Amino acid sequence: MLNWGVMGAGGIAYVFGNGMRFTDTGQILAVASRTQSRRDRLANDFGIPRQYNDYADLLTDNNIDAVYIATIHPLHAEWAVKCAEAGKHLLVEKPISMNHTETEAMVNAARENDVFLMEAFMYRCHPQIAKMVELIQDGAIGDVLAIRATFGYRSGFNPQSRLYNREMGGGGILDIGCYTASMARKIAGAAANELFLDPISVKGNGKVGPTGVDHIAAATLKFENDIIAEIVCAVECTYGSNVIIYGTDGTLTIPNPWLPSSPCRGARTPLPADTTFPATQLIVQSSGSREPTEVMVTVDRDLFTYEADTVAAHIADRQAPAMSWADTLGNMQLLDAWREEVGVVKS
């Protein structure tokens, strides 16, 4: 049983709190938040016994094994390094930091202090990703040629919100482009029998708004195995969510790539113990058949429960194959390159 401390009590911390109701690998022992109303809501709804108004209190609580950093992204690196130095294992929300340089410092701190560290790409922990890799490697669509990964929604422009404010880590690439980048790298890696591949070329374009961050962005990637990926993200355009993998013998579509099987996402109250978790599907359209094949992936827990369980399962190894340190470093390097191409103003 891992004793978790949650740092920051915003939207995603509430989702995590709900996800922790369906695991027996850990419990939330403490929440630290600057904001009393949010702290109270999380503590009351999920029965969290210890509440702190200073993030630093999590570092000195000897009963905390692992800290889940759920603050806005510019605070991730500073607090992850402090947590590692205090001997705490770490699950850090995506993007793990603002850039590759910060991420290197976090990985070094985890290595030097011998603690677990994983970027919270919950979608990587869901069984549909293992099924996707299996289908690719079994040749269900032949050799992978190209990938298209999309994540975009429309949020009204607000220069004070974390999505648009530069000091708060605004911009679609950091918020959701990170998913499309990591998915393309995962798929190209699966095709090469690796956990991931880094692109050899990145070309990007995008719309940068008045606060200096990207509202809409696209990039094309080329991998050493000649796979081409298009990745698209937006906080100002309802692109929706989709991943399509094009092979020599067909296509593999993932209709719900980022948030499958998650009643916890969107729940405003604690979910009941008898909550059921929906299966998700992958669609294989072989060149030789008229009808697509639906591959159902059944689950026994929430997406965010899988994430917490992944940490518990791999804590002794200090990193998890779902999102290893090298994988995270490669992803941040790609985000740096994409933001550079788009012309995002650096903080």
Ligand SMILES: NC(=O)c1ccc[n+]([C@@H]2O[C@H](COP(=O)([O-])OP(=O)(O)OC[C@H]3O[C@@H](n4cnc5c(N)ncnc54)[C@H](OP(=O)(O)O)[C@@H]3O)[C@@H](O)[C@H]2O)c1
């Ligand atoms: N994995 C996912 O599905 C997912 C989904 C959404 C977001 N995220 C990630 O999770 C992180 C938090 O996102 P969110 O949607 O939960 O955001 P949010 O609801 O706005 O919460 C942000 C949190 O950051 C903390 N914070 C510290 N300094 C702050 C400042 N100067 N201004 C505003 N907030 C500050 C606040 O903590 P206090 O409680 O101490 O006030 C607040 O709880 C981001 O890195 C985001 O990318 C992940």
